[in-house]
Amino acid sequence: MFCSKKKSLEVERIVKANDREYNEKFQYTLIPEISSLTWFTTIVPLVLVITMTAVKDATDDYFRHKSDNQVNNRQSEVLIDSKLQNEKWMNVKVGDIIKLENNQFVAADLLLLSSSEPYGLCYIETAELDGETNLKVRHALSVTSELGADISRLARFDGIVVCEAPNNKLDKFAGVLSWKDSKHPLNNEKIILRGCVLRNTSWCFGMVIFAGPDTKLMQNSGKTKFKRTSIDRLMNTLVLWIFGFLVCLGIVLAIGNSVWENQVGDQFRTFLFWNEGEKNFVFSGFLTFWSYIIILNTVVPISLYVSVEVIRLGHSYFINWDRKMYCSGNATPAEARTTTLNEELGQIEYIFSDKTGTLTQNIMTFKRCSINGRIYGEVHDDLDQETEITKKKEPVAVSVKSEVDRTFQFFDHHLMESIKLGDPKVHEFLRILALCHTVMSEENSSGQLIYQVQSPDEGALVTAARNLGFIFKSRTPQTITIEELGTIVTYQLLAFLDFNNIRKRMSVIVRNPEGQIKLYCKGADTILFEKLHPSNGDLLSLTSDHLSEFAGEGLRTLAITYRDLDDKYFREWHKMLEDANTATDKRDEWIAGLYEEIEKDLMLLGATAVEDKLQEGVIETITSLSLANIKIWVLTGDKQETAINIGYACNMLTDDMNEVFVIAGNTAVEVREELRKAKEILFGQNRSFSNGHVGCEKKQQLELDLVVEETVTGDYALIINGHSLAHALESDVKNDLLELACMCKTVVCCRVTPLQKAQVVELVKKHRNAVTLAIGDGANDVSMIKSAHIGVGISGQEGLQAVLASDYSFAQFRYLQRLLLVHGRWSYFRMCKFLCYFFYKNFAFTLVHFWFGFFCGFSAQTVYDQWFITLFNIVYTSLPVLAMGIFDQDVSDQNSIDCPQLYEPGQLNLLFNKHKFFICMLHGIYTSLALFFIPYGTFYNAAGEDGQHIADYQSFAVTMATSLVIVVSVQIALDTSYWTVINHVFIWGSLATYFSILFTMHSNGIFGIFPNQFPFVGSARHCLTQKCIWLVILLTTVASVMPVVAFRFLKVDLYPTLTDQIRRWQKAQKKSRPPSSRRPRARRSSSRRSGYAFAHQEGYGELITSGKNMRAKNPPPTSGLEKTLYNSTSWIENLCKKTTDTVNSFSQDKTVNL
């Protein structure tokens, strides 16, 4: 729907573009008094151009619809006439009841009615919406969850929902369900939004509340704007300028005409009559003005716009065809969805990237661990050097074959040995991994153990333990059963001390079969290290080193600790906890205090390092793009810690950075203050630096202040979160933010909403005047993809939202490197060359008329044959320049990637700008002078070989036309730097075509049929057999081209650009080129205190201890601990309260009475 709207806009634009420039002429050409050209001269190119544009638009439209249909035609199960029927998504209406199945993509905003899980719970993944990786819980109203999967009852469901109007607030919903004479308030917890994916829930039913563009996701996706490139805008400006220039020429010639008619023509009246009704030299001048506008209109060629489109289309196909951007994993080739933006890919200055799914794979793997001061997970080869883990090595696994998760890969045999030798510390470590978590287990139909985890980090840890012989088997609210190297052991779960973002740790207190009570705790090292028993001193320092090492590799780390508890002590503590749970006042603080109390004097065991797996080649890509002077900002909905962690993992943040500013204030005043401080540090250092080194004068000082941006030395990074960003985007602080952000090497925005992403992009776009690119995979990136100059979607995944909104899509972040550095660079380079040549060509072609005007009484007589004017741009010279525009390469793709600095000319817009345009124009003017005056000098009083005079108008026209075609062909030959077969065919072919058409049109036969249309009969034959004419053509060509060659040679010789150097080097290398060696992967040697990055959500502890999320086969909870929970408030309430940032009026929800 959006697309079709966009489409119509597009058509309008093109027509308009043609409107402004051509329709005008169109009308005048048909008035005989001023029509200096015959009708076909204008109509033929116009029709050709319009046809080609129409064909291209039709193709574009077709493919767009195809991908739209792909989404709209996805099937869903809808309850119609008391039956579940398959229906296309596009036909789903508000009020329908829909059945969703596990791992299905939600395509409308639904009110959850019932689900397969107990109590109408269902789990959703919201990575598409906010980039967070953990699962969220939604639960249905108890009245509706009773409906279950009973189709007949569902069909009879006739509740009425009154709710808010469609809006873009993803975390809020307010409404009321009226059913069976009672009203039930609805909030966000009962709504499943479009863009979510159903997880761990075999089915659920929902009622459609918002569909299509009304969904919160679509409301967030911003407006679809028509995108144009800066070259487009420049081109339009230039076209206007050229029009101005054209009018100026027209005026000069019109004045000339008036004067001439008055001074010269007046005496020449005997021979040169006045036309009827224009016997006045002023009026004649006026008419002449319009005649010249028509004649000179070729200076703005009709074919320019269509040629540009054709070239872009060609470049788009090259992107689609590129095998190096094809991902075989999910069979996804790169796709240029918009075919009008290609050259802008060569001018990107800012990249805004999503994190989850774009930079990361959203897969966590257990990478390394440190147990009791020893690191496991490093692979040493014979030379005792760290080597990259290769696939050849056998992964390590202890467990029985069937229990091994095949995807798990851990390569250190030392750990296996330790396990086999029975090292108690190692065993304890793995035991903690298997016990201290919120994972649920389940056996699937084939008897395989399946873990359902709400946090991918935990999934990685539990799976690691499983593969190393400590298999988490099952749990009940009171017990956890694990298999320890083959023996089944059941632990009694005494207490569950849940995660939260303040505690940054979780603990379980279990009683093992031997009767010992143990507290197992895992959490952020920074927090846990303060709670260690003093006896851990040595191990602490050792483990700290290891943690730093892990963190330096960008791994997410957790410290693992335990504590032996005394029976009596625990009982006392547990009593207090029960009291605390029943308390009504300050309950949370009390509980927190109790947790704090028991989690002390911990014994350190070691640390784990989980890799938030980056997409392949992310680091290389980012390094390479940074070298290309592209700034990369990460905008994510995820937590600050995770975002920073990824920043380090991608090498965007390093320890070498002078300063990492963190803006996390919650009020406008705080944010302003933080920004001010950051700027102070930034500028303060620079000032002192410059003052210290240069004893500068006042004047210099002033200059320094002005160009302060350039003088910022050292690397800085800015990290800002969503709340602060909301304040910082307010008008008065905006500039401070921008100034600061643009001086930082890296910017990370976390916890931002989709709209904020767009706002950040807009900010940079508007105030920096830079070309921006946004890349993302999820629906939460749509707004930013739409607002950036170029939007890139990661394709090949479930959610198509981002891809549909994007201009380019491919399967992996790393292809961005090739898209920008190769395709973008080439596109820009080719487009610029094309434009330069095109403007040059048309100036050279057209201005000859201007010079001729001075010798023909300013009478608007054309120099060339009418047919030549008609065909010059579309037949004689279009293909070679198109071939250059499509195929030219200055340096090879490999070199473009190897040398990212080559990208810079595009960012600085060096290859085509107003200055270049003037040079092209001057070049064209010079050529037109040579083209006119050399034949003029020769023809003045000339006679042919046979004595017959050759200075007639027709010979003159043929000579000039032939010279022109040859000169521009030589020029394109000079401009073409990559001569493929196609270029050869086109260039030589164009020349051949010119001569064959020339001779055909000047032949006797065609004259015999249309004597009035082809009056040039015999001219070509007569003219081109004269040596003298060929001498003129040769001279003209040499005179036109020689200065250009000299100028270019001097430029390349004296001031070679990087491109020139590489071309020369490339040529030298061509014969014996060594296989290009890949740059060694940049290894980080940084050491950093680990941050706490863990995708986890509070509340699951309670869920487990209450047993609410366990299937009916599990015995219902009866323990005292559980009862205490009931006493306070319902666990679901607790869970939901904690899962939302917003405080909603949930307590009023009296209907939830469990």
Place this chain on the structure above:
Amino acid sequence: MAMNYNSKDEVDGGPPCAPGGTAKSRRPDNTAFKQQRLPAWQPILTAGTVLPTFFIIGLIFIPIGIGIFVTSNNIREIEGNVFMYYGLSNFYQNHRRYVKSRDDSQLNGDSSALLNPSKECEPYRRNEDKPIAPCGAIANSMFNDTLELFLIGNDSSPTPITLKKKGIAWWTDKNVKFRNPPGGETLEERFKGTTKPVNWLNPVYMLDSDPDNNGFINEDFIVWMRTAALPTFRKLYRLIERKSDLHPTLPAGRYYLNITYNYPVHSFDGRKRMILSTISWMGGKNPFLGIAYIAIGSISFLLGVVLLVINHKYRNSSNTADITI
């Protein structure tokens, strides 16, 4: 992401984008064209190619220029066939209103166009309700002075020089482009129903006595109808054929030119000229081309020298810039 660890995450197993995937259909073809790997010639401007080119152009152009210049200057010797031209200056035969004021169909002998000439001929289309043949301003303003050349011999009785009227027009013009209208026995009958151009003394069928040089195919007329490109022009008027190899065509002596003055040029500050010229391998006398060749050749040579010097002097410093790859 759902951590359904067994069924998902195969992606993790190997590099997801390693070559050799299963779905072959969507993988782009590995052709040189699609992968932009077409073999190509990649010329670049180097001292080794540019400098020699400049020298070669210089070395070729200067001799050509000298050749043309010398030939052109030698043309005044009255040997071989001599061509007699009339020249007009300040006459704008290239003015648009003038250029288009003709009807090529009529001139090609089209009988309907003969009686109903094209509108382009206005205001010289009809006269006294009769179509003008040939119509239009070009025909109307045809040069109609008569030039005669006499040799004043020793016996002081002027010998008229034979001036050949035919062979002065392009072959295509004479045989293809211009044709008399079909029909009647005599030329007069064929032009029946038309009237002469306003400025003409005689109708078109009385331009010459030779039937092969009368009407539209009169060569003086054809030459005139081939409009000049520039306001100063000359047109071939007559040929003076060489009689034998022994005598020069126009022996040294005093000549007498008799001009029957019909054509007014004073009104527009025009000038008439009569030119006698021989021609060479490259046409008539043309000093410009020779000089232009010498000039361009010299510039090219000089540029070559200058570039050579610059290249040797400055290149070393700039070219050592390392390429960091």
